[in-house]
Amino acid sequence: MSSDFEGYEQDFAVLTSEITSKIGRVPKLSPDEKKQMVANVEKQLEEAKELLEQMDLEVREIPSQSRGMYTSRMRSYKQEMGKLETDFKRSRIAYSDEVRNELLGDDGNSSENQRAHLLDNTERLERSSRRLEAGYQIAVETEQIGQEMLENLSHDREKIQRARERLRETDANLGKSSRILTGMLRRIIQNRILVVILAIIVVITILTAIFISVKGH
Numbered sequence: 001m002s003s004d005f006e007g008y009e010q011d012f013a014v015l016t017s018e019i020t021s022k023i024g025r026v027p028k029l030s031p032d033e034k035k036q037m038v039a040n041v042e043k044q045l046e047e048a049k050e051l052l053e054q055m056d057l058e059v060r061e062i063p064s065q066s067r068g069m070y071t072s073r074m075r076s077y078k079q080e081m082g083k084l085e086t087d088f089k090r091s092r093i094a095y096s097d098e099v100r101n102e103l104l105g106d107d108g109n110s111s112e113n114q115r116a117h118l119l120d121n122t123e124r125l126e127r128s129s130r131r132l133e134a135g136y137q138i139a140v141e142t143e144q145i146g147q148e149m150l151e152n153l154s155h156d157r158e159k160i161q162r163a164r165e166r167l168r169e170t171d172a173n174l175g176k177s178s179r180i181l182t183g184m185l186r187r188i189i190q191n192r193i194l195v196v197i198l199a200i201i202v203v204i205t206i207l208t209a210i211f212i213s214v215k216g217h
Helices: 002-028 031-061 064-104 109-216
Strands: none
Touching: 002 031, 002 064, 031 064, 064 109
């Protein structure tokens, strides 16, 4: 399971490195090249998101005692992904302003104001996105804690059930032993009674024989 995660991790590292390089090259390209580069980066960002989703699924399958380290790494990767998206948005805004200026022949003042406004809105959206991401992460961690608690409760329930079964077996064995001891005691008493009766009969026989012998003389 961890080997799959590490494979996705390596793919993510390579992909984000390429995206970072391409975002940095966007301002230096010609308009046609920029358009093609923007489309390429959008595609790679989608691929990076899919990799993050696969990695997140792999983390959910990792045993709870080993999951903490991978959860921390996922949090770092998601933050990196958010930064890439922010950088790409700024690059796209700059690219859009440049294309609009070329088409409209604007002197740039209005474009700069719009760009500042868009950047401000982008930053607000980023802050909202980070808050949502933090809330989602808390929900995921809470779900993981709940799953661990349910697993622990399930294990405790199994232990209690096994303990009850052992107690039932012990009670059954004690009842069986009690019946055996009672039977043995009853036989011992019966044997002693038989011995006493035989002793009485022997004594009576001896006394009778003595009496007959004495009377015959």
